[in-house]
Amino acid sequence: MYAYDEIDRTLVNERVSEFRDQVKRRLSGELTEDEFKILRLQNGVYLQLHAYMFRVAIPYGTLASNQLRALAHVARKYDRGYGHFTTRQNIQFNWIKLAELPDALADLAEVGIHAMQTSGNNMRNVTSDQWAGVAPGEIEDPRIWSELIRQHTTLHPEFSFLPRKFKIAITASDHDRAAIKIHDIGLKLIKNEKGETGFEVLVGGGLGRTPFIGKTIKHFVHGRDILSYIEAILRVYNQYGRRDNIYKARIKILVHELGIEKFSREVEEEWQQIRNSSLQIDDEVVEDIRSRFTYPAYEKLPHMPDELRQAAADPDFEAWRKNSVAPHKVQGYSIVTISLKPIGAPPGDATAEQMDALADLADKYSFGEIRVGHEQNLALPHVAKRDLPALWKALDKLGLATPNVNLITDIIACPGLDYCSLANARSIPIAQELTRRFANHELANLIGRLHINISGCINACGHHHVGHIGILGVEKNGEEVYQITIGGRADESAALGNLIGPGVKFDEVADVVEDIVEAYLALRERPEELFMDTVKRLGVEPFKERVYATR
């Protein structure tokens, strides 16, 4: 866990008072909506179809149990008893009243939670690997650097009025769980030959209307130079970014139009001027941040405790363990992913009761810590293996032990037309129907790893471009129509999916996905060949044939 210092606490509290005053002036008519909009967006407040939406940051996906309880409290007191975890390590409340928002923010501030920079054209919540600090083989805890960047960029005037929103993600593992290649800046922690810590820097990734996979702009930037390097990128962006056209304003378009070579030359020039400035980070600063992250006092535990051996006889436990439990860097411990994808339910939603109960389980079994991942699931990062059977039973009672992590029913979906004012089509009911179609666990397991991503419009909040199967809702003559792509991926081998053919109607989407999956099962060479590999080997054609032959 990270302990905020006095500066952070003051900042968060001052922000609440400031916003309280702004809301008051808005409600009295002193501020017009035009004047207020930018202020509310800087505090995570959007307007959706039915109500305001309130987006709260969970920096680098780390939550303490008391913070999760505070989120449950907000859900219960100010909203309709649930919250929605998003793909950017945020939580959204869908039914909040503007007049009550300052109170909700004040309650969250008590536990160090805020909504700064969760919307608007600024530097957004810096995201990271939800297994940070516990993943085996990680270079070092990427949250130290996420926090450094968070501190530097929070309310930084130069980054508060960018041409468009700006998103950074950091990973420190070879397997990328933070989707760094689809962020404006992606950072991968590495060591150079001298054993010094630094970053491979990627730039220009992003989805939306014009999707791009990020490109490496520099193979190694020393840790002490990372702030000046990011600042150099942002300065070039601030200078050339297309403020005149919202569709061309993201850095990905600039990188694409200038070309990565020219863009990197510009950045290099800028960087040389500011590199040896006060932006150079002293080791003490990094060490100070490092010292504020506390790690549990792990016990020395056996690799295979009796409790686990005995529980292995229960096939239901085993089904859950195989998909939800991952190795931890400390022997005797595991990382447990909590599926927020029960069959038939909206992906990523958790009720206040579930959040409270999970906070209790985190206290009991995970040193009071919870993580939030971009797949819209949660995790308990430090569970002793001997506790896994008891934890599983408790999670099952809460409806939080669906054994489908990374399987076809572990769907990422945006709110779509049920909530979002920008939507063209619904996403959540498509996800619900798909989970019902593949509810049979044996079938889902037989299919193996397969990610479905659904967005309700081209903004791509559901990351449809990088879904193994991607579903995009569009509108045609007043009707919801869905375009389907296959072959995308969001990990270290990130790729954009390819369209399989004309769009299909709302009622047909689940049938089409079933056809694609049946085609895959028939085409794969062996059971271990994952959907992605079959698509890579054979391309789109055989799937297209299967889907459209009878349509």
Added chain:
Amino acid sequence: MTSPLEQKKIKIAGPSVVTANRTWDGIVVYRTAAKSWSADLSEAAIVRNSDEAKALLAESVADDVGAIGPYIAPVQVGADGKVEPGNLREQIRRTGVTIGQPVQV
């Protein structure tokens, strides 16, 4: 449903209303003939040509404290005079999400 937030020209194809979200709590409201807002679609002022629509919208926009983001939305008026939303988006705004919420209200 192409978002009406992208609505540039005012061109209406049939009976329409002006809808927005109430400022203090965000709920869906409709502009009434009495120059006020109502959460009940049946109380909405119905406009039938673009001049009427323009006038109703202008008057709604001016009431910035009452509601935010006003725009013109299509409705269907039945033979019995009953008013229904004219597309799926407006249907969802009126009756709520189509998916069942995790916690019933």
